[in-house]
Amino acid sequence: MDGSFQEKSARGLLAGILLVSVFYFPVALRIVEFAGNPVALVAVSVVGVVSLIIIEAVYHAAIAISGGTESDERDALVNLQAERNGGVVLGLTLFLLVGHIIAEHALRSGDGPSPLLIVVYIIAALTVSEVAKLASQIWYYRAGI
Amino acid sequence: MGNTRVRNNIRKLRFEHGEMTQQELAERIGVTRQTIVAIEKEKYSPSLEAAFRIAAVFDQPLEAVFTFDG
Numbered sequence: 001m002d003g004s005f006q007e008k009s010a011r012g013l014l015a016g017i018l019l020v021s022v023f024y025f026p027v028a029l030r031i032v033e034f035a036g037n038p039v040a041l042v043a044v045s046v047v048g049v050v051s052l053i054i055i056e057a058v059y060h061a062a063i064a065i066s067g068g069t070e071s072d073e074r075d076a077l078v079n080l081q082a083e084r085n086g087g088v089v090l091g092l093t094l095f096l097l098v099g100h101i102i103a104e105h106a107l108r109s110g111d112g113p114s115p116l117l118i119v120v121y122i123i124a125a126l127t128v129s130e131v132a133k134l135a136s137q138i139w140y141y142r143a144g145i
Numbered sequence: 146m147g148n149t150r151v152r153n154n155i156r157k158l159r160f161e162h163g164e165m166t167q168q169e170l171a172e173r174i175g176v177t178r179q180t181i182v183a184i185e186k187e188k189y190s191p192s193l194e195a196a197f198r199i200a201a202v203f204d205q206p207l208e209a210v211f212t213f214d215g
Contacts, residue, residue, distance in 0.1 A: 015154060070178040073192050109162040139180075144148060144188025 005067060006075040007141040010082075012059040014134040021127055024048040025120070032116045041116055044106050051086070078140045086133025093125035149190040150214045156185050158203045158210065174198035 003011070024044065031040045067122070099123075105112035159165040162200040174195055183189035184199075191199065200210045 002179070004177045008178070022188050033151070050172060070177055074189050109156040131195075144183065 002076060003141065004071065005063060006071050006079070007067045008063045009060060010068070010134045010137040010141070012063065013056060014131065014138065016055045016059065017127060017130060017134070019055070020032060020048050020052045026123065027121070028120045032114065032120055034118060036114065038116060041119065047124065074145070078137055078145055081131045081145060082137035085136040086129045089132035090125060090129035093128050094122075097121050097125055148187045151190040151213045152187065152211055152214050153184065155181070155199065155210065158205065162203060170199070170202060173202050 027044050028041060030039060031044060097118075101112055101118065156168070159167070159170060167185070168178045168207075171178045171181045175198070176191075176195060180189065184191050196207060196211055201206045203210060
C-alpha cells in the first residue's frame with residue numbers, strides 16, 4: 001500500500017503491538033491468576049518487549065530500504081494530533097483503572113486486585129493508549145487532517 | 146476532519162508546467178510526494194511557508210494557487 005515512511009511505520013507498529021498483545025495478555029493474566037510469580041511476569045514481559053523490538057526493527061529496516069525515511073510538516077502535524085489523542089486515552093484508561101481498584105477494594109472489604117494484576121492493568125492502559133495513538137495516526141493519514 | 150476548506154488548482158498548474166510530477170513538485174518544496182497528493186485531494190492544508198513555496202514553483206501569486214472556501 002502507498003504511504004509515507006511515517007504512515008507505514010504507524011501501520012507496522014500497530015500490527016506489531018496487536019500481535020504481541022494477543023499472546024502477552026492472556027499469558028500474563030494466567031501467571032497472575034495461577035502462579036502469582038513476579039519473576040515469571042517479568043520474564044514474559046521481557047519476551048513480549050524483545051519480540052516487539054525484533055518485529056519492528058525488521059519491519060522498519062524493510063520499509064526504510066524500500067522507500068526512504070523522510071518526513072515533513074504533515075507527518076509532524078499528524079503525529080502531534082495522534083499523540084494528543086493517545087494522551088487523552090491514557091488519562092481516561094488510568095482514571096478507569098484507579099476507579100476499578102478503588103471499587104474492588106470497596107466490594108471485597110479491603111482485598112482489592114493484587115499488585116501483579118495492577119501491573120498488568122497499567123501495561124494494558126499503556127498499550128490501549130498506544131493503539132489509540134497509532135490508529136488515529138493512520139486515520140489522519142487516510143481521511144485527512 | 147476530512148477535506149479542508151482550502152481549495153487549490155495544483156493539478157492544473159502541474160499540467161500547464163509540462164506535466165510536472167508530484168514527486169518533482171515535492172522535491173522542489175521539500176515535502177514528501179504523499180503530502181502533495183494530500184494537498185491536491187484537499188485532505189491537508191499546507192503550512193503558509195509550503196503554500197508560498199508551491200506558488201513560487203509555478204511563478205504565481207498565492208491566491209492564484211490557493212483559495213479559501215469560507
